[in-house]
Amino acid sequence: MKKFTHKFAYIAGGVIIGIVFSTTAGAFADSVKSMVGKKVTGEYLVVVNGKGLSDKGAVIDSKANVPARSLSEALGADVKVSGKTIYITTDEEQGGTSTAAEVPSSNNEYSGRSKADLEGVKQVLIEKILEPTKAGREVLLKELADAEKNGSEQVIEAKKKQIATYDADIEKYSADLAKVEAALAATK
Structure with a gap:
């Protein structure tokens, strides 16, 4: 009778260990993407x-x-x-x-957005930010040319600083536009 009890204990223990290992391995496998x-x-x-x-x-x-x-x-x-x-x-x-x-x-902060959202952001960047900024830069270039004719050093320096600010903004928003376009390409 003792042999039967020991064999049963070994078999039961083996089954329990097998169940523990199989469930933890399955749970681990589910967590790995x-x-x-x-x-x-x-x-x-x-x-x-x-x-x-x-x-x-x-x-x-x-x-x-x-x-x-x-x-x-x-x-x-x-x-x-x-x-x-x-x-x-x-x-x-x-x-x-x-x-x-x-x-x-x-890292593209625009990744994962919907196509409609990205197209809206693209439109705002182009129509509301880049185009007006480029137009403002053109106005400043004309004002700079006028200031250079009149020879006012203070005005010339101020216009050059404003143009540099516009150039930095155009570069930044152009980079944002490129990210939006890359995110849009990923949605297709």
Whole structure:
């Protein structure tokens, strides 16, 4: 009778351990996000420092995904794949100088917005901000030309500062417009 009780205890213990392992492994697997089997809903051109990459980016599950090897090579970083992990090493991590200041941020605050919202933002940027700012800059250029004819140094310096401010605004809003257009391309 004792042998039967011990065998039953071992079997019951094994079943309980098996259940614990199978449920925790399943719960862990559910917490890991995988793109396997996900649908690609769009693609877009990836531009690094003004040059387009040969590989396109993809929109998967409403998120932009870029080709890691092409992107890192364009940035001059080293790429190493080990198992299911991709390691990208920049010059800064290798003890050299960083090129991060030269590379625009990959974070796009407009990503994930609806197409209608992005088109509205684009329209506002163009019609309400960029076009009036460019028109104001043109007016200032004419005023600067008039001031240079009259020779008023204070007015000339003031106009040059105003034009520099307009140039900075145009650059900033043009960069915002490029981000909006990239986010729009990702929604297609």
